[in-house]
Amino acid sequence: MPTQTEVEQALLRSLLKHGGVIKEFGSGQEIVDEIAGEFGLSERQRSAFLETIYRKENRVKKSLLWHRLLFRAADALARNNLVTRPTQTLQLTNKREWLLTEKGFDAALKLCKIPAEAKEFLPTKSFEVQKIVKKLTESRRTEDYDPFDKNKRIVKTTRESALRTRGFRQAVIEAYNCKCAVCGLKISSPDSLSWEVEAAHIVPHRFKGRDDIFNGIALCHIHHWAFDVGWFTLLDDYKIQTSPQLSRLPTDFGSVEGYDFLRTLAKKGKEASLPCSREIRPHQNAVRWHRQNIFHQ
Numbered sequence: 001m002p003t004q005t006e007v008e009q010a011l012l013r014s015l016l017k018h019g020g021v022i023k024e025f026g027s028g029q030e031i032v033d034e035i036a037g038e039f040g041l042s043e044r045q046r047s048a049f050l051e052t053i054y055r056k057e058n059r060v061k062k063s064l065l066w067h068r069l070l071f072r073a074a075d076a077l078a079r080n081n082l083v084t085r086p087t088q089t090l091q092l093t094n095k096r097e098w099l100l101t102e103k104g105f106d107a108a109l110k111l112c113k114i115p116a117e118a119k120e121f122l123p124t125k126s127f128e129v130q131k132i133v134k135k136l137t138e139s140r141r142t143e144d145y146d147p148f149d150k151n152k153r154i155v156k157t158t159r160e161s162a163l164r165t166r167g168f169r170q171a172v173i174e175a176y177n178c179k180c181a182v183c184g185l186k187i188s189s190p191d192s193l194s195w196e197v198e199a200a201h202i203v204p205h206r207f208k209g210r211d212d213i214f215n216g217i218a219l220c221h222i223h224h225w226a227f228d229v230g231w232f233t234l235l236d237d238y239k240i241q242t243s244p245q246l247s248r249l250p251t252d253f254g255s256v257e258g259y260d261f262l263r264t265l266a267k268k269g270k271e272a273s274l275p276c277s278r279e280i281r282p283h284q285n286a287v288r289w290h291r292q293n294i295f296h297q
């Protein structure tokens with residue numbers, strides 16, 4: 001059987017591989033078998049029982065040794081603030097999972113020899129970032145919403161702003177079910193960890209646009225670019241409006257094998273696909289600003 005330290009390290013690597021979360025250990029959980037597989041445990045080792053004798057009650061309690069080892073290792077990680085326990089994660093995400101903390105995320109990256117800078121681009125969940133996601137998706141929508149964050153620092157990245165950026169990305173991408181709001185494209189990397197779709201700011205970051213759900217929209221790379229340069233915008237009722245300048249483009253621009261990335265959006269009445277909950281859709285104040293300042297008439 002592996003040592004507890006080896007199991008702790010295997011757990012951290014698995015957490016990274018599974019986007020920052022793994023389910024609570026129970027019989028039949030894939031993760032229990034997956035990690036056992038990493039250590040090459042035999043069937044006998046996987047099903048070995050540990051007998052604990054309760055002298056006072058005069059009874060013997062049986063538990064699976066491999067489960068016990070996994071639980072002990074995860075418990076040690078939680079005590080060192082590298083993961084949160086399923087009971088703690090439940091209060092935040094409504095799921096019984098072991099979730100990485102920022103400290104655990106750093107430790108997992110180091111173990112897997114991934115440079116610390118990669119953290120910004122990995123969609124891995126952490127307790128601290130999920131706290132921001134929860135706050136963003138539950139924030140109240142107001143008529144007089146201001147899409148500008150006057151205190152936003154554009155040049156210098158602080159730890160706090162880096163966490164907020166990751167929270168913004170995760171909140172927007174999840175709210176849009178990992179699909180482009182314009183063309184519906186949904187595709188992940190082969191390891192299922194990252195999504196092609198991006199969380200776009202409606203009032204751009206460089207204009208101090210807020211990192212919140214009302215100033216965000218999920219777009220594929222091509223439509224993100226086209227939105228940022230003003231080829232299309234959204235009306236107050238979320239219908240897509242394309243620039244009249246599209247008609248002046250040469251015919252071989254903007255299309256691949258017959259699919260036209262921009263002109264297909266010009267169909268009258270085409271609406272963006274937005275989250276079902278109206279409360280978290282883009283705010284009209286942000287959309288209006290985009291129409292007036294970025295969109296090319």
Ligand SMILES: [Zn+2]
Pocket residue numbers: 180181182183184185219220221222223
């Ligand atoms: Zn798209």
